[in-house]
Amino acid sequence: MALAAGVLKIVAPQPGAIYPTHVLLAMVLLTITASIYLALRRKTVYLVDYACFRPSFNLRCPKATFLEHAHLSSLLDDSSVNFIGNVLKRSGMSDETCVPPVLHYIEPYCGLYEARAEAESIVFSVTDDLLAKTWINRDAIGVLITTSSIFCPIPSIADMIVNRYKLRGDLRVMNLSGMACSASVTAVGLASNMLQVMPWGSHALIVSTETTGPCHYQGNTRSMQLPNILFRTGGVAKLLSTSRSKARFELAHVTRIITAANNSAYRCAYQEEDEKGILGTRLTKDLMVVAGDALKDNLTTSGPLVLPTAELLKFFLFDIAGKVLYWRKIRPYIPNFCVAFEHICIHVGGPAVISSIQRGLNLSDKHVEPSRMTLYRFGNQSAASVWYELAYIDAKGLMKKGDRVWMIGFGAGYECNTASWVCIQPSSCADGPWANCINCYPVDISRKA
Ligand SMILES: CC(C)(COP(=O)(O)OP(=O)(O)OC[C@H]1O[C@@H](n2cnc3c(N)ncnc32)[C@H](O)[C@@H]1OP(=O)(O)O)[C@@H](O)C(=O)NCCC(=O)NCCSC(=O)CC(=O)O
Numbered sequence: 001m002a003l004a005a006g007v008l009k010i011v012a013p014q015p016g017a018i019y020p021t022h023v024l025l026a027m028v029l030l031t032i033t034a035s036i037y038l039a040l041r042r043k044t045v046y047l048v049d050y051a052c053f054r055p056s057f058n059l060r061c062p063k064a065t066f067l068e069h070a071h072l073s074s075l076l077d078d079s080s081v082n083f084i085g086n087v088l089k090r091s092g093m094s095d096e097t098c099v100p101p102v103l104h105y106i107e108p109y110c111g112l113y114e115a116r117a118e119a120e121s122i123v124f125s126v127t128d129d130l131l132a133k134t135w136i137n138r139d140a141i142g143v144l145i146t147t148s149s150i151f152c153p154i155p156s157i158a159d160m161i162v163n164r165y166k167l168r169g170d171l172r173v174m175n176l177s178g179m180a181c182s183a184s185v186t187a188v189g190l191a192s193n194m195l196q197v198m199p200w201g202s203h204a205l206i207v208s209t210e211t212t213g214p215c216h217y218q219g220n221t222r223s224m225q226l227p228n229i230l231f232r233t234g235g236v237a238k239l240l241s242t243s244r245s246k247a248r249f250e251l252a253h254v255t256r257i258i259t260a261a262n263n264s265a266y267r268c269a270y271q272e273e274d275e276k277g278i279l280g281t282r283l284t285k286d287l288m289v290v291a292g293d294a295l296k297d298n299l300t301t302s303g304p305l306v307l308p309t310a311e312l313l314k315f316f317l318f319d320i321a322g323k324v325l326y327w328r329k330i331r332p333y334i335p336n337f338c339v340a341f342e343h344i345c346i347h348v349g350g351p352a353v354i355s356s357i358q359r360g361l362n363l364s365d366k367h368v369e370p371s372r373m374t375l376y377r378f379g380n381q382s383a384a385s386v387w388y389e390l391a392y393i394d395a396k397g398l399m400k401k402g403d404r405v406w407m408i409g410f411g412a413g414y415e416c417n418t419a420s421w422v423c424i425q426p427s428s429c430a431d432g433p434w435a436n437c438i439n440c441y442p443v444d445i446s447r448k449a
Contacts, residue, residue: 043200045192045240046247047421048136051129052384052391052433053122053209053235055098062095063088066229072106080220087229092351092372092445096437097232097379102213110213115151116160122209122235123157124164130237131165134246136203139168141239143194143204147176147183147383149412150271150281151211161207180269181347182411184208184236184383185419189254191240201243209235210382215271217280224280230350234381234388249405249421255302256417257294265290269412287414288356291349294416295357295408302418303335306406311335334362341406341420343398345389346371348380349410357408373441378433383409392441394427395434401426 070076070084100118102110110118123146131138144167146158156175161167172194176183184206191204212231217224241247259265268287273279304312318333337344344367346357354375358368370389374381378388386407393399405421434441 043196043242044244045195045242045251046244046424047249047251048203048239048241048247049130049134050236050238050387050390051126051133052388053126053233054433054435055233059098059101059104059233060096061099061103061232063091063093064095066099069106075107075218075220077220080222080225083222084225084229087226090351091229091379092354092375093230093232093379094376094443096377100211100213100233103216107218108213108216110216112153115211115214116153118213119148119151119153119157119209119211120160122211122233123161123207123237126209126235126237127161127165127205127207130205130239134239136239138165140203141167141171141205142198142202143172143174143191145174145176145187145191145194145204145206147179147187147206147208149178149180149183149210149382150215151213152177157207157209161205179383179413179415180411181349181380181382181385182409182413182415182417184238184387185254185407185409185417186256186411186415187383188238188240188251188419189256189417192251192254195240195242198242201241203243204240205237206240207235207237208383208387210384215281217278219274219276219278219280221274221280221282223282223284224274224278226283226350227281230380232379232381234378234384236384236387238387244424248425248427249423252404252420252422253302253305254417254419255298255305256415257298257301258413258415259290259294259297260413260415262290265294265414268414281412287349288352290414291353291410291416292356292360294410294414295360298408298416298418299335302420306340306420307335307337308339311339334360337361337406338363338367340404342400342403343370343390343393343405344368345386345393345405345407347408347410348375348378348385348389350380351375353410369442372445373443376443376445377437377441383411388433391432392434392438395432395438396441397426399423399426 067085070081102108102114148157158173158175187206217228264286268284268290271281315333315335322330354371370392374388403423407419409417
Protein backbone atom coordinates (compact mmCIF):
# COMPACT_ATOMS: atom_id res chain seq x y z
CA MET A 1 0.00 0.00 0.00
CA ALA A 2 2.75 2.34 1.04
CA LEU A 3 4.71 1.46 -2.11
CA ALA A 4 1.67 2.10 -4.34
CA ALA A 5 1.09 5.45 -2.68
CA GLY A 6 4.76 6.36 -3.27
CA VAL A 7 4.58 5.45 -7.00
CA LEU A 8 1.36 7.41 -7.42
CA LYS A 9 3.01 10.39 -5.80
CA ILE A 10 5.83 10.26 -8.33
CA VAL A 11 3.68 9.87 -11.52
CA ALA A 12 0.67 11.99 -10.56
CA PRO A 13 0.73 15.34 -12.46
CA GLN A 14 1.87 18.23 -10.33
CA PRO A 15 -0.08 21.44 -10.89
CA GLY A 16 2.08 24.03 -12.77
CA ALA A 17 4.75 21.51 -13.77
CA ILE A 18 5.90 21.31 -17.43
CA TYR A 19 6.05 17.83 -18.91
CA PRO A 20 7.55 16.67 -22.24
CA THR A 21 4.05 16.22 -23.66
CA HIS A 22 3.38 19.92 -23.01
CA VAL A 23 6.54 20.93 -24.81
CA LEU A 24 5.67 18.64 -27.73
CA LEU A 25 2.14 20.03 -27.94
CA ALA A 26 3.44 23.62 -27.87
CA MET A 27 5.93 22.84 -30.66
CA VAL A 28 3.23 21.23 -32.81
CA LEU A 29 0.93 24.24 -32.29
CA LEU A 30 3.77 26.64 -33.09
CA THR A 31 4.65 24.73 -36.26
CA ILE A 32 1.00 24.67 -37.39
CA THR A 33 0.58 28.41 -36.70
CA ALA A 34 3.84 29.26 -38.49
CA SER A 35 2.89 27.08 -41.48
CA ILE A 36 -0.56 28.70 -41.71
CA TYR A 37 1.00 32.17 -41.45
CA LEU A 38 3.61 31.40 -44.12
CA ALA A 39 0.99 29.84 -46.40
CA LEU A 40 -1.44 32.77 -46.09
CA ARG A 41 1.12 35.59 -46.03
CA ARG A 42 1.38 37.47 -49.33
CA LYS A 43 4.74 36.69 -50.88
CA THR A 44 6.87 39.68 -51.83
CA VAL A 45 7.27 39.99 -55.59
CA TYR A 46 10.46 41.28 -57.23
CA LEU A 47 11.41 42.52 -60.65
CA VAL A 48 14.53 40.61 -61.55
CA ASP A 49 15.15 42.74 -64.65
CA TYR A 50 13.57 44.01 -67.88
CA ALA A 51 14.63 44.54 -71.50
CA CYS A 52 13.19 47.04 -73.98
CA PHE A 53 13.16 46.64 -77.76
CA ARG A 54 15.71 48.72 -79.62
CA PRO A 55 14.33 49.25 -83.13
CA SER A 56 16.94 49.11 -85.87
CA PHE A 57 18.00 52.38 -87.47
CA ASN A 58 16.45 51.48 -90.86
CA LEU A 59 12.96 51.49 -89.28
CA ARG A 60 13.31 55.17 -88.44
CA CYS A 61 10.51 57.32 -89.82
CA PRO A 62 11.30 61.06 -89.79
CA LYS A 63 8.27 63.33 -89.69
CA ALA A 64 9.02 64.57 -93.23
CA THR A 65 8.92 60.98 -94.53
CA PHE A 66 5.67 60.29 -92.67
CA LEU A 67 4.11 63.40 -94.18
CA GLU A 68 5.46 62.68 -97.66
CA HIS A 69 3.91 59.21 -97.55
CA ALA A 70 0.61 60.83 -96.58
CA HIS A 71 0.96 63.24 -99.57
CA LEU A 72 1.69 60.40 -101.96
CA SER A 73 -1.08 58.17 -100.66
CA SER A 74 -4.08 57.93 -102.95
CA LEU A 75 -6.23 57.09 -99.92
CA LEU A 76 -5.88 60.38 -98.05
CA ASP A 77 -7.50 63.70 -98.98
CA ASP A 78 -5.85 67.13 -98.60
CA SER A 79 -7.62 67.87 -95.34
CA SER A 80 -6.22 64.66 -93.82
CA VAL A 81 -2.71 65.45 -95.04
CA ASN A 82 -2.93 68.93 -93.46
CA PHE A 83 -4.21 67.40 -90.23
CA ILE A 84 -1.37 64.86 -90.16
CA GLY A 85 1.19 67.64 -90.75
CA ASN A 86 -0.35 69.79 -88.03
CA VAL A 87 -0.46 67.02 -85.42
CA LEU A 88 3.04 65.76 -86.31
CA LYS A 89 4.40 69.25 -85.57
CA ARG A 90 2.67 69.25 -82.17
CA SER A 91 3.29 65.59 -81.40
CA GLY A 92 6.38 66.14 -79.23
CA MET A 93 8.15 63.44 -81.27
CA SER A 94 11.55 63.62 -82.95
CA ASP A 95 12.67 62.26 -86.32
CA GLU A 96 14.11 59.18 -84.60
CA THR A 97 10.88 57.30 -83.89
CA CYS A 98 10.37 54.02 -85.74
CA VAL A 99 7.51 52.29 -87.53
CA PRO A 100 7.38 48.63 -88.59
CA PRO A 101 8.70 47.61 -92.04
CA VAL A 102 5.21 47.42 -93.63
CA LEU A 103 4.56 51.09 -92.93
CA HIS A 104 7.58 52.11 -95.02
CA TYR A 105 5.62 51.23 -98.18
CA ILE A 106 3.10 53.31 -100.12
CA GLU A 107 0.37 52.04 -99.74
CA PRO A 108 1.11 49.99 -96.63
CA TYR A 109 -0.15 46.42 -96.77
CA CYS A 110 -0.15 44.29 -93.65
CA GLY A 111 -1.51 40.77 -93.91
CA LEU A 112 -1.23 38.02 -91.31
CA TYR A 113 2.25 37.02 -92.48
CA GLU A 114 3.62 40.58 -92.12
CA ALA A 115 1.91 41.11 -88.76
CA ARG A 116 3.29 37.85 -87.40
CA ALA A 117 6.78 38.76 -88.64
CA GLU A 118 6.53 42.17 -86.93
CA ALA A 119 5.38 40.64 -83.64
CA GLU A 120 8.07 37.94 -83.77
CA SER A 121 10.85 40.42 -84.46
CA ILE A 122 9.97 42.36 -81.30
CA VAL A 123 8.98 39.66 -78.82
CA PHE A 124 11.90 37.36 -79.68
CA SER A 125 14.37 40.23 -79.52
CA VAL A 126 13.27 41.42 -76.06
CA THR A 127 13.01 37.86 -74.72
CA ASP A 128 16.52 37.04 -76.01
CA ASP A 129 17.85 40.18 -74.34
CA LEU A 130 16.12 39.45 -71.05
CA LEU A 131 17.25 35.81 -70.93
CA ALA A 132 20.82 36.91 -71.68
CA LYS A 133 20.67 39.63 -69.01
CA THR A 134 19.21 37.48 -66.23
CA TRP A 135 20.92 34.16 -67.01
CA ILE A 136 17.68 32.47 -66.06
CA ASN A 137 17.23 28.79 -66.75
CA ARG A 138 14.19 28.52 -69.07
CA ASP A 139 12.76 25.70 -66.96
CA ALA A 140 12.58 28.09 -64.01
CA ILE A 141 9.87 30.12 -65.79
CA GLY A 142 6.49 29.02 -64.42
CA VAL A 143 4.23 31.80 -65.73
CA LEU A 144 4.16 33.54 -69.11
CA ILE A 145 1.94 36.55 -69.80
CA THR A 146 1.91 38.37 -73.12
CA THR A 147 0.05 41.57 -73.93
CA SER A 148 -0.86 42.76 -77.42
CA SER A 149 -4.06 44.70 -77.93
CA ILE A 150 -4.84 44.50 -81.61
CA PHE A 151 -2.87 41.65 -83.11
CA CYS A 152 -4.10 38.39 -81.60
CA PRO A 153 -3.17 35.50 -83.90
CA ILE A 154 -3.87 31.81 -83.41
CA PRO A 155 -1.78 30.32 -81.89
CA SER A 156 -1.25 33.27 -79.58
CA ILE A 157 1.86 35.41 -79.14
CA ALA A 158 2.41 33.56 -75.85
CA ASP A 159 2.42 30.27 -77.78
CA MET A 160 4.96 31.78 -80.20
CA ILE A 161 7.30 32.30 -77.25
CA VAL A 162 6.71 28.84 -75.78
CA ASN A 163 7.48 27.29 -79.17
CA ARG A 164 10.59 29.34 -79.82
CA TYR A 165 12.15 28.89 -76.36
CA LYS A 166 10.80 25.37 -75.75
CA LEU A 167 9.35 26.36 -72.39
CA ARG A 168 8.10 23.70 -70.00
CA GLY A 169 4.79 21.90 -70.45
CA ASP A 170 3.15 22.89 -67.15
CA LEU A 171 3.72 26.61 -67.79
CA ARG A 172 0.74 28.84 -66.92
CA VAL A 173 0.22 30.87 -70.11
CA MET A 174 -1.96 33.97 -70.54
CA ASN A 175 -2.39 36.27 -73.51
CA LEU A 176 -4.02 39.65 -72.75
CA SER A 177 -5.59 41.36 -75.76
CA GLY A 178 -7.64 44.55 -76.21
CA MET A 179 -6.29 46.03 -72.97
CA ALA A 180 -4.24 48.71 -74.74
CA CYS A 181 -1.59 50.87 -73.16
CA SER A 182 -2.07 49.98 -69.51
CA ALA A 183 -1.68 46.25 -70.16
CA SER A 184 1.91 45.92 -69.01
CA VAL A 185 1.03 47.28 -65.55
CA THR A 186 -2.08 45.05 -65.57
CA ALA A 187 0.17 42.09 -66.36
CA VAL A 188 2.45 42.92 -63.42
CA GLY A 189 -0.59 42.72 -61.11
CA LEU A 190 -1.70 39.46 -62.70
CA ALA A 191 1.78 37.91 -62.50
CA SER A 192 2.09 39.00 -58.88
CA ASN A 193 -1.18 37.22 -58.06
CA MET A 194 -0.15 34.11 -60.01
CA LEU A 195 3.15 33.95 -58.13
CA GLN A 196 1.25 33.85 -54.83
CA VAL A 197 -0.11 30.39 -55.62
CA MET A 198 3.16 29.01 -56.94
CA PRO A 199 6.11 27.63 -54.98
CA TRP A 200 8.45 30.20 -53.46
CA GLY A 201 11.12 31.35 -55.94
CA SER A 202 8.97 30.82 -59.08
CA HIS A 203 9.46 33.15 -62.04
CA ALA A 204 6.97 34.94 -64.30
CA LEU A 205 7.92 36.26 -67.73
CA ILE A 206 5.84 39.13 -69.14
CA VAL A 207 6.22 40.28 -72.75
CA SER A 208 4.34 43.34 -74.03
CA THR A 209 4.18 44.79 -77.50
CA GLU A 210 1.80 46.52 -79.88
CA THR A 211 1.98 45.31 -83.46
CA THR A 212 1.13 48.55 -85.22
CA GLY A 213 1.22 47.31 -88.84
CA PRO A 214 -2.20 45.59 -88.78
CA CYS A 215 -3.93 48.51 -87.04
CA HIS A 216 -2.80 51.19 -89.49
CA TYR A 217 -5.94 53.14 -90.40
CA GLN A 218 -6.36 53.99 -94.10
CA GLY A 219 -9.28 56.41 -94.01
CA ASN A 220 -9.88 60.13 -93.51
CA THR A 221 -11.54 60.36 -90.09
CA ARG A 222 -9.28 62.53 -87.94
CA SER A 223 -9.90 60.92 -84.58
CA MET A 224 -8.97 57.57 -86.17
CA GLN A 225 -5.83 58.95 -87.81
CA LEU A 226 -4.49 60.05 -84.45
CA PRO A 227 -3.21 56.57 -83.44
CA ASN A 228 -1.35 56.29 -86.82
CA ILE A 229 0.44 59.53 -86.01
CA LEU A 230 1.30 58.87 -82.36
CA PHE A 231 1.91 55.12 -82.07
CA ARG A 232 5.34 53.69 -82.80
CA THR A 233 7.27 50.42 -82.61
CA GLY A 234 8.21 49.16 -79.14
CA GLY A 235 8.16 46.21 -76.79
CA VAL A 236 9.39 45.05 -73.42
CA ALA A 237 10.07 41.81 -71.53
CA LYS A 238 10.17 41.63 -67.74
CA LEU A 239 11.02 38.87 -65.33
CA LEU A 240 9.25 38.77 -61.96
CA SER A 241 9.97 36.39 -59.12
CA THR A 242 9.23 35.72 -55.48
CA SER A 243 12.95 35.20 -54.92
CA ARG A 244 14.95 38.31 -54.00
CA SER A 245 18.12 36.83 -55.41
CA LYS A 246 19.54 39.08 -58.17
CA ALA A 247 16.37 41.23 -58.13
CA ARG A 248 16.54 44.90 -59.09
CA PHE A 249 13.21 46.15 -57.71
CA GLU A 250 10.65 45.12 -55.11
CA LEU A 251 7.00 45.50 -56.07
CA ALA A 252 5.29 47.61 -53.42
CA HIS A 253 1.72 48.08 -54.73
CA VAL A 254 -0.42 47.61 -57.81
CA THR A 255 -3.73 49.47 -58.06
CA ARG A 256 -6.14 48.88 -60.92
CA ILE A 257 -9.11 51.05 -61.80
CA ILE A 258 -11.57 50.44 -64.61
CA THR A 259 -14.16 53.05 -65.62
CA ALA A 260 -15.75 51.14 -68.52
CA ALA A 261 -19.16 51.35 -66.81
CA ASN A 262 -19.21 54.98 -67.95
CA ASN A 263 -20.15 55.26 -71.64
CA SER A 264 -17.83 58.11 -72.56
CA ALA A 265 -14.91 56.35 -70.85
CA TYR A 266 -15.78 53.09 -72.62
CA ARG A 267 -15.93 54.83 -76.00
CA CYS A 268 -12.93 57.19 -75.76
CA ALA A 269 -10.47 54.70 -77.28
CA TYR A 270 -12.64 52.48 -79.44
CA GLN A 271 -11.89 50.17 -82.33
CA GLU A 272 -14.56 50.46 -85.03
CA GLU A 273 -15.23 51.01 -88.72
CA ASP A 274 -15.62 54.53 -90.02
CA GLU A 275 -18.60 55.56 -92.17
CA LYS A 276 -16.89 53.98 -95.21
CA GLY A 277 -16.32 50.69 -93.40
CA ILE A 278 -12.59 51.22 -92.89
CA LEU A 279 -11.34 49.71 -89.63
CA GLY A 280 -9.40 51.84 -87.15
CA THR A 281 -9.24 52.97 -83.54
CA ARG A 282 -10.97 56.21 -82.64
CA LEU A 283 -9.48 58.44 -79.93
CA THR A 284 -12.07 60.98 -78.85
CA LYS A 285 -11.33 64.44 -77.49
CA ASP A 286 -12.92 63.28 -74.20
CA LEU A 287 -9.95 61.01 -73.57
CA MET A 288 -8.02 63.57 -71.53
CA VAL A 289 -10.95 64.19 -69.15
CA VAL A 290 -11.59 60.46 -68.90
CA ALA A 291 -7.90 59.79 -68.12
CA GLY A 292 -7.94 62.52 -65.44
CA ASP A 293 -11.04 61.03 -63.79
CA ALA A 294 -9.61 57.50 -63.91
CA LEU A 295 -6.40 58.76 -62.32
CA LYS A 296 -8.39 60.49 -59.55
CA ASP A 297 -10.19 57.19 -58.82
CA ASN A 298 -6.88 55.38 -58.76
CA LEU A 299 -5.36 57.90 -56.36
CA THR A 300 -8.29 57.52 -53.99
CA THR A 301 -7.28 53.87 -53.61
CA SER A 302 -3.50 54.07 -54.00
CA GLY A 303 -2.94 57.39 -52.16
CA PRO A 304 -3.46 55.99 -48.63
CA LEU A 305 -1.06 53.13 -49.48
CA VAL A 306 1.78 55.30 -50.69
CA LEU A 307 1.46 58.78 -49.18
CA PRO A 308 3.04 59.80 -45.86
CA THR A 309 0.66 60.55 -42.99
CA ALA A 310 1.28 64.32 -43.15
CA GLU A 311 0.08 64.49 -46.77
CA LEU A 312 -2.96 62.35 -46.00
CA LEU A 313 -3.81 64.57 -43.01
CA LYS A 314 -3.59 67.73 -45.13
CA PHE A 315 -5.83 66.13 -47.73
CA PHE A 316 -8.49 65.12 -45.17
CA LEU A 317 -8.37 68.50 -43.41
CA PHE A 318 -8.92 70.35 -46.70
CA ASP A 319 -11.66 67.87 -47.60
CA ILE A 320 -13.48 68.44 -44.29
CA ALA A 321 -12.95 72.22 -44.52
CA GLY A 322 -14.40 72.17 -48.05
CA LYS A 323 -17.51 70.36 -46.79
CA VAL A 324 -18.00 72.44 -43.66
CA LEU A 325 -17.24 75.81 -45.27
CA TYR A 326 -18.90 74.88 -48.55
CA TRP A 327 -19.79 78.52 -49.38
CA ARG A 328 -16.05 79.43 -49.39
CA LYS A 329 -15.45 77.01 -52.31
CA ILE A 330 -12.14 75.72 -50.90
CA ARG A 331 -10.18 73.90 -53.59
CA PRO A 332 -9.31 70.30 -52.68
CA TYR A 333 -5.70 69.79 -51.62
CA ILE A 334 -3.63 67.94 -54.21
CA PRO A 335 -1.28 65.66 -52.26
CA ASN A 336 2.38 66.00 -53.10
CA PHE A 337 3.22 62.64 -54.65
CA CYS A 338 6.84 63.71 -55.06
CA VAL A 339 7.37 63.02 -51.35
CA ALA A 340 6.26 59.43 -51.95
CA PHE A 341 8.27 58.77 -55.13
CA GLU A 342 11.66 59.81 -56.44
CA HIS A 343 10.77 58.80 -60.03
CA ILE A 344 7.49 58.91 -61.94
CA CYS A 345 6.80 57.14 -65.25
CA ILE A 346 3.60 58.51 -66.83
CA HIS A 347 2.25 56.67 -69.85
CA VAL A 348 3.37 58.41 -73.03
CA GLY A 349 -0.16 58.95 -74.41
CA GLY A 350 0.69 62.16 -76.25
CA PRO A 351 1.96 65.61 -75.27
CA ALA A 352 -1.47 66.69 -74.04
CA VAL A 353 -1.84 63.58 -71.85
CA ILE A 354 1.55 64.16 -70.19
CA SER A 355 0.84 67.89 -69.69
CA SER A 356 -2.56 67.30 -68.16
CA ILE A 357 -1.17 64.74 -65.67
CA GLN A 358 1.72 67.09 -64.87
CA ARG A 359 -0.73 69.91 -64.13
CA GLY A 360 -3.15 67.66 -62.25
CA LEU A 361 -0.46 66.31 -59.92
CA ASN A 362 1.58 69.54 -59.68
CA LEU A 363 4.69 67.81 -61.01
CA SER A 364 7.88 69.58 -61.97
CA ASP A 365 9.40 69.39 -65.47
CA LYS A 366 12.09 67.13 -63.99
CA HIS A 367 9.45 64.61 -62.91
CA VAL A 368 7.93 64.37 -66.38
CA GLU A 369 11.29 64.37 -68.17
CA PRO A 370 11.43 60.56 -68.64
CA SER A 371 7.93 60.65 -70.10
CA ARG A 372 8.55 63.58 -72.47
CA MET A 373 11.93 62.22 -73.59
CA THR A 374 10.44 58.79 -74.28
CA LEU A 375 7.73 60.41 -76.38
CA TYR A 376 10.38 62.46 -78.17
CA ARG A 377 12.77 59.59 -78.89
CA PHE A 378 10.38 56.63 -79.31
CA GLY A 379 6.79 57.92 -79.66
CA ASN A 380 3.80 56.27 -77.98
CA GLN A 381 4.76 52.60 -77.68
CA SER A 382 1.59 51.68 -75.89
CA ALA A 383 2.06 49.31 -72.93
CA ALA A 384 5.84 49.31 -73.24
CA SER A 385 6.22 53.10 -72.80
CA VAL A 386 6.53 53.18 -69.01
CA TRP A 387 9.44 50.71 -69.20
CA TYR A 388 11.33 52.92 -71.68
CA GLU A 389 10.93 55.65 -69.07
CA LEU A 390 12.37 53.40 -66.39
CA ALA A 391 15.20 52.63 -68.81
CA TYR A 392 15.74 56.39 -69.28
CA ILE A 393 16.10 56.87 -65.51
CA ASP A 394 18.48 53.89 -65.35
CA ALA A 395 20.54 55.07 -68.32
CA LYS A 396 20.87 58.55 -66.82
CA GLY A 397 22.24 56.93 -63.65
CA LEU A 398 19.51 58.60 -61.59
CA MET A 399 18.28 55.44 -59.89
CA LYS A 400 19.62 54.91 -56.38
CA LYS A 401 19.15 52.04 -53.95
CA GLY A 402 15.92 52.63 -52.00
CA ASP A 403 14.43 55.00 -54.61
CA ARG A 404 10.70 54.60 -55.17
CA VAL A 405 9.28 54.50 -58.69
CA TRP A 406 5.68 55.10 -59.67
CA MET A 407 4.36 53.77 -62.98
CA ILE A 408 1.07 55.23 -64.21
CA GLY A 409 -0.49 53.32 -67.10
CA PHE A 410 -3.58 54.44 -69.02
CA GLY A 411 -5.44 52.30 -71.50
CA ALA A 412 -8.64 51.70 -73.39
CA GLY A 413 -11.50 50.48 -71.27
CA TYR A 414 -10.86 53.03 -69.80
CA GLU A 415 -8.29 51.91 -67.23
CA CYS A 416 -5.78 53.63 -65.02
CA ASN A 417 -3.37 51.17 -63.45
CA THR A 418 -0.47 52.10 -61.22
CA ALA A 419 2.47 50.13 -59.88
CA SER A 420 5.03 51.26 -57.36
CA TRP A 421 8.49 49.77 -57.02
CA VAL A 422 11.40 50.16 -54.64
CA CYS A 423 14.90 49.93 -56.10
CA ILE A 424 17.08 47.21 -54.58
CA GLN A 425 19.95 47.40 -57.01
CA PRO A 426 20.60 50.23 -59.49
CA SER A 427 21.51 49.18 -63.02
CA SER A 428 25.20 48.51 -63.52
CA CYS A 429 25.18 48.71 -67.32
CA ALA A 430 23.53 51.13 -69.73
CA ASP A 431 22.83 48.77 -72.62
CA GLY A 432 19.10 49.47 -72.85
CA PRO A 433 17.18 51.29 -75.58
CA TRP A 434 18.96 54.56 -74.74
CA ALA A 435 22.44 53.14 -75.32
CA ASN A 436 24.62 55.45 -77.42
CA CYS A 437 22.16 58.34 -77.27
CA ILE A 438 21.40 59.03 -73.60
CA ASN A 439 23.91 61.89 -73.49
CA CYS A 440 21.80 63.81 -76.03
CA TYR A 441 18.90 64.00 -73.55
CA PRO A 442 17.05 65.86 -72.19
CA VAL A 443 16.35 68.09 -75.19
CA ASP A 444 14.40 71.31 -74.95
CA ILE A 445 11.19 70.33 -76.72
CA SER A 446 9.75 73.86 -76.57
CA ARG A 447 12.44 74.87 -79.07
CA LYS A 448 11.65 72.04 -81.47
CA ALA A 449 8.79 72.46 -83.92
C1 LIG B 1 -3.19 65.49 -80.71
C2 LIG B 1 -2.30 66.46 -79.99
C3 LIG B 1 -0.85 66.02 -80.17
C4 LIG B 1 -2.51 67.86 -80.57
O1 LIG B 1 -1.67 68.80 -80.00
P1 LIG B 1 -2.19 70.20 -79.40
O2 LIG B 1 -2.96 69.88 -78.17
O3 LIG B 1 -0.98 71.06 -79.28
O4 LIG B 1 -3.11 70.85 -80.51
P2 LIG B 1 -4.68 70.96 -80.62
O5 LIG B 1 -5.40 70.52 -79.42
O6 LIG B 1 -4.94 72.31 -81.16
O7 LIG B 1 -4.99 69.89 -81.75
C5 LIG B 1 -4.48 70.02 -83.07
C6 LIG B 1 -5.58 69.56 -84.00
O8 LIG B 1 -5.88 68.20 -83.68
C7 LIG B 1 -7.29 68.08 -83.47
N1 LIG B 1 -7.50 67.01 -82.51
C8 LIG B 1 -6.94 66.86 -81.30
N2 LIG B 1 -7.40 65.75 -80.71
C9 LIG B 1 -8.26 65.19 -81.57
C10 LIG B 1 -9.09 64.05 -81.53
N3 LIG B 1 -9.07 63.21 -80.51
N4 LIG B 1 -9.87 63.78 -82.59
C11 LIG B 1 -9.88 64.60 -83.67
N5 LIG B 1 -9.11 65.70 -83.76
C12 LIG B 1 -8.34 66.00 -82.73
C13 LIG B 1 -7.70 69.44 -82.97
O9 LIG B 1 -9.07 69.65 -83.15
C14 LIG B 1 -6.87 70.34 -83.82
O10 LIG B 1 -7.45 70.42 -85.09
P3 LIG B 1 -7.83 71.86 -85.75
O11 LIG B 1 -6.53 72.61 -85.75
O12 LIG B 1 -8.33 71.53 -87.11
O13 LIG B 1 -8.85 72.40 -84.82
C15 LIG B 1 -2.65 66.55 -78.49
O14 LIG B 1 -3.94 67.10 -78.34
C16 LIG B 1 -2.63 65.23 -77.78
O15 LIG B 1 -1.60 64.80 -77.26
N6 LIG B 1 -3.79 64.62 -77.67
C17 LIG B 1 -3.93 63.33 -76.95
C18 LIG B 1 -3.83 62.22 -77.90
C19 LIG B 1 -4.41 61.00 -77.32
O16 LIG B 1 -5.63 60.81 -77.27
N7 LIG B 1 -3.55 60.08 -76.84
C20 LIG B 1 -3.94 58.87 -76.19
C21 LIG B 1 -3.54 57.74 -77.07
S1 LIG B 1 -4.28 56.28 -76.49
C22 LIG B 1 -3.22 55.81 -75.30
O17 LIG B 1 -2.08 56.11 -75.34
C23 LIG B 1 -3.71 55.00 -74.19
C24 LIG B 1 -4.96 54.30 -74.42
O18 LIG B 1 -5.95 54.94 -74.15
O19 LIG B 1 -4.95 53.13 -74.78
